Amino acid sequence: MKKGVMRPGHVQIRVLDMDEAVKHYVDLLGLIEMDRDDQGRVYLKAWTEVDKFSVVLREADVAGMDFMGFKCLNEEVVDTLRAELIEFGCEVEDIPAGELKDCGHRVRFVAPTGHAFELFATKQQTGKWGVGNRNPEAWPRGLQGMQANRFDHCLLYGPNLDRTLELFRDVLGFDLAEQVVAPDGKRVAQFLTASMKAHDVAFIDHPEPGKFHHASFFLETWNDVLKAADLISMTNTSIDIGPTRHGLTHGQTIYFFDPSGNRNEVFAGGDYHYPDHEPVTWDASELGKAIFYHDRQLNERFLTVLT
Ligand SMILES: [Fe+2]
Secondary structure (H helix, E strand, O other), X not given: OOOOXXXXXXXXXXXXXHHHHXXXXXXXXXOEEXXXXXXXXXXXXXXXXXXXXXXXXXXXXXXXXXXXXEEEOOHHHHHHHHHHHHHHOOOEEXXXXXXXXXXXXEEEEEOOOOOEEEEEOOEOEOOOOOXXXXXXXXXXXXXXXOOOOEEEEEEEEEOOHHHHHHHHHHHOOOEEEEEEEOOOOOEEEEEEEOOOEOOOEEEEEXXXXXXXXXXXXXXXXXXXXXXXXXXXXXXXXXXXXXXXXXXXXXOEEEEEEOOOOOEEEEEEOOOEOOOOOOOEEEEHXXXXXXXXXXXXXXXXXXHHOOO
């Protein structure tokens, strides 16, 4: 049941070299630099997003994800869910307004997979970049690289998937859209949605907590995914796999790495989800096809390279 969590609002990614990272996320992915703060963090957005930023880059010694934030309908939702998170057994941390520039109060908690998440309701809205809300043109001129449309989801690796599903479903109102189930009935992958999208966040069972597999950005068409592949080659960017299609969610996809080793995905298409949909289930015996629909076999790097 929906409880007022709307969408992925932001992800803070650790990078080893800020200049190289900005070049990657701006010139290649096509995100737009919106701001910087006195900690040296860089704030980026994709052009269709109405909020001021969705990706925050922080320079650090180790790559990975600091946290992922979900935007809620209003502050009352954040307050209600804060109380329910505590009741569930989560420790919550209140991050004051302004700690992220032009973002309101955030409630941070750690999921049983070891990942930090946040809920917030207030962030400056700058509107769709280059077109606005009034008689908007089809797309803005001046977009770079892959012209990413929006930050779409993260895929995260960690333990305790059952308890994490309870947290996201029962407390935060997400639905289980897709899953991979082992022969013994254990769920080894879960794709969760707060919306009509095939996933807003996804988890793969993994013994080490808090690992980051990828941040994903939406493109409009399969042809855009092919163009992304061209750009990856033109820039000698480290590629993981693709262009191909997923069995899970049926998205058309390509994976590559930022200069710090964080994996990125850009994808197009994919399934949709309504609250009355039963979860789509893939058997673990079909995992190759579930992940890479055409190759039907797993690439070791895809499973094991994490930040
Ligand atoms: Fe993905």
